[in-house]
Amino acid sequence: MGLNKCQIASICISAVLLVTAAVLLIGNYHMKLLDKEISGQLTISIDSPQYDQWVDPPPPIYMEYWMFNLTNPVEFLKGEKANLSQIGPFAYQLHQPRYDVEFYSNDTVAYRYNHTYVYNAAMSVKHPSEVSITTVNIPLLLVIDLLESLGWSKGWIKSLIKFITKESPIITHTAEEILFGYNDTIFKWAHKISPTLPDKFGLFYGMNNTDDGVYLVDTGKRHIRDVNSIQKWNYNKSLDYWSTKYGNMINGTDGVFFHPKMSTDETIYTYSTDICRSLPLGFEEQSKIKGLRAYKYHTTEMAFANTTVNPDNAAFCVPAGNCMGTGVLNISVCKQGAPVVLSSPHFYLADDKYVNGVIGMHPSKEEHETYIAVEPSTGVVLNAQKRIQLNAQVKPTNLHASLQGFTETTLPLLWLNESALIDDGSAKHLKQVEVLEGLVYSLPFVLIGICVILVVYIVVSVVMSRKKHKLLVNADSDPDSEPDE
Known part of the structure; x- marks a missing residue:
């Protein structure tokens, strides 16, 4: 007895999910994608959605x-x-908002603090x-x-x-x-x-x-680990x-x-x-x-x-x-x-x-x-x-x-x-980032879990189909059974 279309589709889906999970775990691509998104948010830039908060921290x-x-x-x-x-x-x-903000082509930014x-x-x-x-x-x-x-x-x-x-x-x-x-x-x-x-x-x-002088810091555009690191203070290294x-x-x-x-x-x-x-x-x-x-x-x-x-x-x-x-x-x-x-x-x-x-x-x-x-x-x-x-x-x-x-x-x-x-507003936003990070980290394991469920479904459905087929075959071969009119 062969597999039905639903079982074949489940096998294909579970195979795709398993391969996807393996690729994500081996290459860590899901976390790299999240890191790239977070880095883009934290890079100091006029276009950054966090720029206003950087200028005047809440x-x-x-x-x-x-x-x-x-x-x-x-x-x-x-x-x-x-x-x-x-x-x-x-x-x-x-x-202490930042002022006199100036961006430079070498991916640095200068500013002063007003106290x-x-x-x-x-x-x-x-x-x-x-x-x-x-x-x-x-x-x-x-x-x-x-x-x-x-x-x-x-x-x-x-x-x-x-x-x-x-x-x-x-x-x-x-x-x-x-x-x-x-x-x-x-x-x-x-x-x-x-x-x-x-x-x-x-x-x-x-x-x-x-203010307490002029700060020149790295924007983090080239290497996010350097973001906000001081390059010069009062024009001196x-x-x-x-x-x-x-x-x-x-x-x-x-x-x-x-x-x-x-x-x-x-x-x-x-x-x-x-x-x-x-x-x-x-x-x-x-x-x-x-x-x-x-x-x-x-x-x-x-x-x-x-x-x-x-x-x-x-x-x-x-x-x-x-x-x-x-x-x-x-x-x-x-x-x-x-x-x-x-x-x-x-x-x-x-x-x-x-x-x-x-x-x-x-x-x-x-x-x-x-x-x-x-x-x-x-x-x-x-x-x-x-x-x-x-x-x-x-x-x-x-x-x-x-x-x-x-x-x-x-x-x-x-x-x-x-x-x-x-503050509570910033904490709520960061909590959303933490939740997202947890979901992204769990993605390969969720895929593996779905794959396991599908495999169990396939095994159970195949066993049940074969058991049902066997019962039908046995019923057809029983000499005591009533002939069809």
Whole structure:
């Protein structure tokens, strides 16, 4: 007994499905097609459907500040440990659209970021203009360091300091003034001599409604893994702050998004003008954010380890050989000589000597770690927490009567958290991409499944047909059967 037309058609269809599934699995063509589509979406181009979001990213970015208030200024000037109390947060929503966007024929694009701060009362402990903070007089420390570097006689320096300022080494201003600027005798004097210098002092003075330089990045058109990687910053391929070529390298992206198909065994890099260097981030764990798969990359101990643990970090000793301990970075070379030292908040991951050098530090991985969580298929940042602490390097000096009793210490001034969490609309869109990716990945196996169902159908139908045919044959050959009329 032969096969019927339906069975023959099922055999042909199952054969086609099996061959198609085998070709897809061997050549991985279905995933390559999806990768090509995703790459086309992520390439930086005016024609890209994501261009508007690239120019003005939708997720809200927040900047929160916690200030350290010096509660024992008299005792501190006599050499006792600084007793610090943390006050905050003072929160702002940060708007930073790209502008002056220019595309070039070598598949790069240049732009600037406009940084605009808008106060957020709901996230703040109080308005920063209503809170007084006592801390060290940074302008005074700055001018002393500057004058000492000139090699003048101490007598001349003392006379000049007395001439330009009679301020105390400890000051009290509002949190807003310390953040964004206040009138200072030294800066006012310097501004009169050179009008290009600022006339006020603030840790973030002049940063509102400004940019941090010109970025030139790869569009990803030739190789999607290079998308958003920085080629130049301020028209230079490297920095000139640090003591080696390694330290002056500009690696990675601006941290807004990364290349698609992220892996768990890679180290990603972001370049930050806040810390004047590229920062490596290592994979820590896989998690879920708003239902999306996320790879978390975090700052490891090696990033700011001392040179014994990580010899490459000798690059950040300026001048060469002048190295600090684990967990801190002297950035005075890129901050006009200001005695500023960076660390993680509360000296998280730093040497105990910094944590114990003052009273009031409580380092915590959960609260003080810097990390970026990325959707691995697209490289889109789902959650980012950039946490940085600004410290003043203070030391005793006989150039100012009130500074002779200082104990040399790295004194915390404030810490900040620049954070972003993907908005619901963008998360929903990415979820659709994840679902599509899952369907495309499953396609060969679905085809094989259909093929198996068809084969089972063919086998069952053939067995049933033959059984029915046998029953009919047996019935025809039975001598006891009634003859037809």
